[in-house]
Amino acid sequence: MSQAVTPYLEMSQAIMEAGGEALKKCYQCGTCTGTCPWTPITHFNIRKLVRYGQLGLDGIEEFMWGCSTCKFCVDRCPRGVEIIDVVTAIRNVYSGGGMLPQSLRSFVGSMSARGNPWSGDQAKRNDWAKEKYPLYSADKEYLFWTCCTVCYDPRNVRLAKATAEILNQSGLSWGLPSVDVNCCGESLKKVGDLELFERLKSNNLDCFKSQGVAKIITVSPHCLSSFKKDYGEDYEILHFAELIAKLMKEGKLTPKKDFGGVKVTYHDPCYLGRHSGVYDAPRDVLKAIPGLDFVEMERSREQSMCCGGGGGGLWMEKMKGERLSDLRIEEALATGAKILATSCPYCITMFEDSVRTLNADDQIQIKDVTELVLESLEINIDEPVADTCAL
């Protein structure tokens, strides 16, 4: 059989038209591959993906799912190629016609049918709140945008509750979205389903407009990034870690409980760090909590590692030895930290999985920054709490 290949420029053109215009700028220096956290542990080669895209070569579909959109390569690329846009466009062009991996089919199917990735009943989106917290209305200042993952995933519901309690404690006027909203669609877009993403986005925007939303708090950096970069509307959007840092600085939240010198390290979620440029706020919060001994991992801030959960990774199966979250847990353990803090429900899910499979759950705890703040405020969400809501 002939080994010769012929460039198929119509395909390359289709990728560019789907938003991957930047691929023509690439000069194949390999900085992306050299920077990519997947390179040392998998066969995924991001440079090659771009090269196949430039020439429209067959076989691209076999390795287009390796990227978790951590943005490390984009920041380092000497040509300024928006590599994530290229990846998204390639997935968009090729994922039609049954090319979607099995694990992503249920993800996309649930998004399409139920508006969330967790096959949750849309009417039960706010069930976690047990009607304790107010719904958003135009007279309130902040919309607390609850990510689907904190609404439906039992582990991450704690983030939703913690956030709600801290918001009450701080005396701000806020409310939850009605059950009419759906997923922000960030991961769906990265998986390449641009059409469905547009549908979800426009439904959310309709809800925001009809309720007069102006300020949004997100607990997931993925929603944050999506609203900021993909929704194209002028809302004031804050990640909750930023708001907590601000409230602490203004004296409106004062952590009380002393943790007694327990060592904590912090993992920068890609979508809060590199994608949104928020590095200091979560660190400021951790450092303000009494008795937390804060240590950095070797790779932090702009050079942070990825957990592997972005770009649809959360819904894809990875073999042992090919999981970034496992490596990150090992890095965290090497610092001697007893708590690995982060501020993203995807990272929480990935790390909780890893500590279990690595049998490290007795050595290190995975906590969201909001959970630690809640604990330091001495509010217990595991017991019935007094209704402090201002309704």
Next chain:
Amino acid sequence: MSRIGVFVCHCGLNIAKTVRVSELAEFAATLPDVVVAKDYKFMCSTPGQEMIVNDIKQHKLDRIIVTACSPLMHEQTFRKVLTASGLNQYLLTIVNIREQVSWVTHDIEEGTAKAKALLNGAVYRSRLLVPLTSRVIDVNPNVMVVGGGIAGIQAALELANTGKKVYLVEKNSTIGGHMAQFDKTFPTLDCSACILTPKMDAVLQHKNITMMTSCEVSEVKGFVGNFDITVRQKARYVDHSKCNACLACTEKCPGKGISEWDESLVKRKAIYIPFPQAVPQKPIIDKESCTFFKKGKCRLCEKACEQKAIDFEQQDTFVQVKVGAVILATGFDLMDTKPLVQYGYGKYPGVYNALEVERLFNSAGPTGGKVTLRDGSEPKSIAILHCIGSRDKNNHEHCSRVCCMYSLKFAHLFKEKTSADVYHFYIDMRAAGKGYEEFYNRIIEEDVKFIRGKGARVAQSADEPGRLVVEAEDTITGKFIKLPVDMVVLSPAIVPRADARDIARLFNLSTDKQGFFMERHPKLAPLSTMSEGIFIAGVCQSPKDIPDTVAQAYGAAAEALTIVVRDKMELEATTAMVNPASCCGCQNCVRVCPYGAPSYNAEKKVSEINEALCKGCGLCASVCPSSAIIARHFTNDQVLAEMEGLMEF
């Protein structure tokens, strides 16, 4: 009633492709006072010029309009045509329908319409033009060269050899520049000092060169042919007229400063000469590291000096220099790679930049020419990383041009001086130059390993403490490489001098996107600038190797000579003048003029303009509230008429 001839050039298809030239000529013929209108394929050609000459005679034309390329290209050509036909050269109008019309549109309708509008305006203005007489000024025969690197040295020597007096201004205490830091030069591997020091010495000995070291230009006044430049002579604290260069002072000095010459790799004395072949061979005191200046006592150098040359009281002084032309050869800086944290420069002792490595190779350098790491050991494995901060949109987009070649030179010298394995991490190998490809082949045969992929990260080795690991993709195999090495050499971007913008401002130059000095034309006037009489040579214009730098230095010297070889020169007549009867004395003109041409006569209570300084930019005329300032060739009437013509469309 004037008699105007309009000549429309096709410029081959350059203009004719997007402007209907014959239609433009037909249109011109309908305009007031236009007696003849023609189009022609190449108006600048000899037949084109002859056509204009004949029509001037035949139709008794007294105004000529040429619609063609930018006046920067052919204004002089057509002015000569007018002069040869007995017309005053200022009765020519050029309408730029190439750079401003045909080259900036694909639409022939739009192109033709815009050309018509511009031509209409030009006809209206042309009718009001008056003959002007050029000014003739005396030319100062001397030249200043700023920067004492190889470019400045070569330019100074060339000019001095023609008998012209040259002032060579160097901010360091010695001339020589970066080339004096190198050990070998590519591709011939000749010893840098061996070919440079004879030239440095020739500068020192030359009767026509005044070498001004530890000097900086602080003010520039005047104009082409007559620059008046203030030079700050920085205090050396050593009277060089008394010093006999015995260097007894440096032996006694207890002070320790960082050797700038050795790229901070070692310490030097507080009273010092930077390197053994420095010119002049006379020391200066570095105030920052001098014990006396820091603590108020010491003076050991003063005691050691039999010539009584030490002078702690010395102050900066200012020297006035008058010259006819200036050559800037201010060189480059190496990019600071510390902010590129992924490469670990400044964090890991095993990571070096290119200039540091040049000093390691040099027998007069910090290690006496031995390649040893900071801990004194010899590296066994070395990685050279190309394109660090160059060809990089996050840092400097340009290619620094010499890094491929000097990196190959490094590989050769590493092989010669150590038994190390040497690896290159590169994107593209750029070896375009005489003997360069051959040099690349030679290095390949020396068994240097080439990895085609940009170095992505330098980290500390987890397995072997003290060693480094270079991470990169070998894009040829698609494999991720983790290479343990003892030494990493970064080949960083070559960038403009930190003070290049200040120099540009002093001499009224533009800088390009990267901050290098902008040439007048990238191909046809690469050594001239938009400031008449100011020329540039070497890396201050853009990164280049020594052969190109030297060639530019010769060229800049020739350019400067074309000015100072003349006793007198003609200047444009298009200057501004003040009508004292209507001047209200507001001094707006004094405030806006970038050349300092207007001044206020307090006695007469009016502004006056020094025509020798005026460049005819018209700023003063535009801010004059009483229309007392007349910008010759661009009078209010002429400009308003042109605008009227434009606005009819």
